[in-house]
Amino acid sequence: MLPTLRHGPAILRPLKASDADALHAAYGDPDSMRYMPHKAHDSIEQTRDKMLSMASGARSGWHWAITTDGGECLGWALLLKETPAQVNLGYILTPAARGKGLAKAATAAMLRYAFTVLKKNRVEAELDPRNTASARVLEANGFVREGIRRQGYVRLHGEVVDNCLYGILASEWTAANGGDEA
Template sequence: MATITTPRLILSPFRPADWNFFRALREDASVMRYIGSLAAEKDNRLLFATRLNAPHTFVVRTHADSTALGDIGLRISPQHRDEADIGYMFIPQAHGKGIASEAVRALCEYAFTQAGVNALNAWVLAENTGSVRVLEKCGFVRTQMLEKAYEIDGVHYDDWAYRLESTAC
């Protein structure tokens, strides 16, 4: 499995030792408020097990510190192997420091040059202004708005679709 490096970051495959980070990230209500309901530990364990063996999924750390800051990955479509969805989440201490933008740019480059992908799609809630900024700074273009299409804990949110094609880079 690949490791991706940037001037500040290392994106490395998940290891069993990343479980505590993974669980804490998904139990943080401030992180999950734009992603989904808090899940039971058994469900998070199942999700973590898939991350351990999934290609194109990474834990993000800085070169200077081994503390995990977030996770990021691609899900390549089985029907359209030249497209993938990109997803990411970061601890609150990493917000507003350009870490997500740097990691997303690095993963986009990896997707286009090593994973055989020609287009990336991202879904973000309209209220998640930080993630919207990250996607737009990285060249993603909003292609669709689905009104009140995503539900978290009984609340409906507008869901925005973004796309980046390799020709745009």
């Protein structure tokens, strides 16, 4: 069973089907989706389908709802399976939840889980280089910008864009977190 994670203002609880309504505030918002590979969802059903396909896909992994003490779903945090030693980290927040430190705190909680519970050696994240807010979140959590895949990302509407790769190793995370065992 997936545990609830806590760090700072963020509480990450297992994602539920009923969270689709709240998550549609992000997935249905063109501004929230401007750096994603697909356009904003037209319906809550599309958001539900996205949740189901991600949770059951080959790279399924671990999925949480980002909440605070109020318990309302404010975003989605995930670690996707890549290799036995590595996971890919991602998140999305509803527009109302941005700018409150939730992405930074959720990322910190997922890193602790990836390194101390899952015993992964590497966590990576990919983003559109224009997504400077996510770059700041990753860098604040110790991720290193490893490079750009030039025209390495094709959006569903055909636009070809660069893709920026970030990574953090267990040894780096352990050193930055006071020797917590990874």
